[in-house]
Amino acid sequence: MKFIEEYRNSELARKLAHRIAKHTTRQIRLMEFCGGHTHAIMRYGIRQLVPKIVEMRSGPGCPVCVTAIGDLDKAIALAHLPGIIITFGDMMRVPGSYSSLQQAKAEGADIRIVYSTLDAIETAKANPKKSVIFIGIGFETTAPTIAASIIKAKKEGVENFYVLSLLKLTPPVMRALLESGEVKLDGVIGPGHVCVITGSHPYEFIPEDYGVGYVISGFEPLDILLSIDKLVEQIESGKPKVEIAYRRGVKPEGNRKALELIDEVFEIDGADWRGIGNVPQSGLKINKEYQHFDADNAFSISLKPAKEPKGCCCGDILRGVALPFDCKLFGKVCTPEKPVGPCMVSSEGTCAAYYQYGASYE
Amino acid sequence: MNDTILLAHGSGGKLSHDLVERKFLPSLANPLLNKLDDSAIFEASGRLSFTTDSYVVNPIFFPGGDIGKLAVCGTVNDLSMNGAKPLYLSLSVIIEEGLLIAELERIVQSIKAAADEAQVDIITGDTKVVNQGQADKLFINTSGIGIIPAGIDISGANAKAGDRVILSGTIGDHGIAIMSQREGLRFETLLESDCAPLNKLVAQMLKASPNIHCLRDPTRGGLATTLNEFAKQSNVGIVVEEDKIPVKEGVKAACELLGFDPVYVANEGKLVAVVRPGDASKVLAQMKQNRYGRDAAIIGEVTNDHTGRVIMKTKLGPSRIIDMLSGELLPRIC
Structure with missing residues (x-):
């Protein structure tokens, strides 16, 4: 498929992964904001390609x-x-x-x-x-x-x-996450599709106010690896900024x-x-x-008080505080067939990605 | 006769007889069916295979086929996947009143064409008509009987470490062709359903090697589900290579658009075979001779590692688990 296969080239992927490994000198934590990125990362085994010191956390980028x-x-x-x-x-x-x-x-x-x-x-x-x-x-x-x-x-x-x-x-929730300081991040992989609409300007506050890099990424494996590479470069040089690694889709404005x-x-x-x-x-x-x-x-409707499912960690996972493995229900009580929370249902949900692509196989 | 099916066509009276005699019999006639007794009587000896399936596809006409062709091919294929030579089918039709007679005629014609191609006779049948809204245009049930030649033992539980996994052609064609016609999802595509009877392909494969271990047609749930069934039934692991799995460009593109993985998309004219390593190239060569096996490929092998699990080596290098399909395939939103 033209304009897609090019971004799945295994030779280039290995080269990028090698560069990332070479340049990363300390443990870093990146957040991929978008559920689409989480799925691509799991589907193409990107966690296996990058060194273990590059930790990936999922963000609140799954609409469902x-x-x-x-x-x-x-x-x-x-x-x-x-x-x-x-x-x-x-x-x-x-x-x-x-x-x-x-x-x-x-x-x-x-x-x-x-x-x-x-x-x-x-x-x-x-x-x-x-x-x-x-x-x-x-x-x-x-x-x-x-x-x-x-x-x-x-x-x-x-x-x-x-x-x-x-x-x-998306920008206000990014600010809320960073403001809470609950999870320490070194860089954020920005949601490519969202930024096609918003451009890159609304995210300038992320490096300016919080000293965290923000690289806008496409959804193919090479896009994501390139974005990680750029974030590593920013982190190592101590110069966080907003960058677009998805030029074919995103204009600054x-x-x-x-x-x-x-x-x-x-x-x-x-x-x-x-x-x-x-x-x-x-x-x-x-x-x-x-x-x-x-x-x-x-329409006026009356609702009974909402109640969150017991034991479900979706909230922590959406804030990047926890990974699916940290949830006691993951893969046991909560599966795609009998989901407890939305992260196991949605095609962009973090738990669904970890479950479907067998993160445990790593 | 009227232009549309009426409730009276299912009354059991004159209109019912007219419907059978004018719309079904002329196309499907054969000595066993023509008797029109309450059941068909035939002789058979040996190991028999018996299967049934109901067809409720929406829409009933789709690129590359219709519900009639599907109803014949599906049941013929279910028999074939045990190595059976299909002999006879039953045909039971539940029609929603208001169906155009012309549409019914088209469907009967394609039932005939598919049965002729598969060389099976429809020897018993039934028609019912239900009120509007109680069925969706037309539902069909077919059952089939086939005979298994001596020495054939095919089962999903027979896979052994070292065996090769062969796929008969491109995956996802049927699912995407159907999806392209669904209300709310409609998109332009040149793709056609791969719906086809596979009994002759299977006969050719068995000629090349009577020792085929497993055969299955990856229909709903796709290739991934079939491979997982083999792995669990046989208590083995399976490793496939993403690069080796044939997928049409149009299916790839539609899957990108809809957020699907082709390994989960339905097929109606494909099979997966697990064969002894020494037989793989012989069987593959035979498959390539058949029009429904032209694009056949060895896509992986069976192992004693990770029993019950299917692993795919991705194009990028890393491996990942291919689980069964869970829930329904639904399009993503952004």
């Missing part, structure tokens, strides 16, 4: 995983109203406090999975008498298309279309058009993150002009 359990309960409650719920696939199996969307579907709720938000609009048009609620999760990556769908719904008068916005922003779409429809608000709590200014709420489409505004 960071969805607060209370928000999940809300989505499930909405599913029990008459009408149609539309969601991205991974959300289906995540256990809420009392149920899951999958369970709600088995009990008769009409829940459909889409790949693109714009398909949700088509469902709304095809079912004009039913309310169609899209569960809007994700980061800056999914926000522009969700915004575009809301704009389209307004323009075309699709009045039965609603979005439950659980969208989150980001994607203006996409950012405008987000601005048009959303306003910034606090958001609840699983394992982290409420992070100010880290969420996107539908603004006044588009409030007709805001499911939060359109």
Whole structure:
């Protein structure tokens, strides 16, 4: 496959791994923010390629995983109203406090999975008498298309279309993690897809305020190895900065058009993150002009108090404080077949990656 | 006859008889079926193999096939994977009222084409019609009977250390072709389902070596699931090389887009064989002679290490565990 195989070249990977090993003089700890990176790291065995003194921690970059359990309960409650719920696939199996969307579907709720938000609009048009609620999760990556769908719904008068916005922003949560000081980091592998939208500027505070390097990475093995190499270089030279190691996707200023779409429809608000709590200014709420489409505004539901699954370490794992092995449930009580927490469900979840690609085999 | 299937077509009365006699019999006729008795009677001796499977694919027509072709090939292949020569099939059809008769005719035609290719007869059958919403257009169940030649002993529990693992061709074609047609996921692709009867391929392989240890068609759950089944049933380890596994460019691209690993994507016209090391090249050469084995390759071998586990040597060098598929394949979101 052109433009992909080139980034999986084993010869170059070995050379990069060798360089990283040669240049690393002390134990360092890096965080890959994005769940997509965690999966690529596990899938291609990158932990086995780099020296043991380069420790990798996963971050809160899995949209399904960071969805607060209370928000999940809300989505499930909405599913029990008459009408149609539309969601991205991974959300289906995540256990809420009392149920899951999958369970709600088995009990008769009409829940459909889409790949693109714009398909949700088509469902709304095809079912004009039913309310169609899209569960809007994700980061800056999914926000522009969700915004575009809301704009389209307004323009075309699709009045039965609603979005439950659980969208989150990455720079504020990075700040919250670094500010807490709970986990000491030497460098961060920045989420490539997010930065295609945001650009690199919003992350300048990471080296400036916290002295931590930030290298934006693509998702192929060579991208990740190159980013580790750049971080090692920064750490060894004592000059942390923001760098883009994903030039084919990311421009420093980001994607203006996409950012405008987000601005048009959303306003910034606090958001609840699983394992982290409420992070100010880290969420996107539908603004006044588009409030007709805001499911939060359109439907009133009462919820029982949320309760976190007992013994689940997803929160610690999302903050980079723990690895899946540190969780007593991992691989025993909690497996992809019977997940306790979201990190074992999502295709971007850290536990799912460690389980699926058999980290224990190392 | 009307343009769509009505509940009355399942009443057991005149319309039911019309449906069978006009829509099924002309295409599927053979002396055993033509009698239309309550059951078919035939002679057989030796070791028999018996299997059943239900087909509920959505959509019922897809690039490279339809539910009818699938229903014949799937059951023919299940018999073949024990080394059996398929003889007879049953065909049971549950139709949702409102199905276009023209669609039913197309499906019966492809049932006929697939049965002709596999050289099996459909000797008994049933049709039912249910209310709208109680089925999704059309469900089919087929059962099959086959005869196992003397001296053949094929089972997922027969793999031994040193054996070679052979895959008959590219993986993931069926799953991706179906996925490309699903509501909410639709994408353009030139890929077609690999749906095909494999009985002749298996017969050729058995000619090359009657000692084939394991055979299985990696349908739902994909190659990864089949390899894991072998490893667990035989209590052995399996090592495969990512580089050796044939995957079409279009499948690779779709998998990148959707976040799937091709080793978990379904196939309907592929098989995995575990054979003695000395037989591997003979069997492979025979497979390459058959149109359904043209791209066959030795992808790995059986070992006594890491019993019950399948390990893949990745293109980059490191190895990783290939586990069974868990849950349903769902697209990722970012």
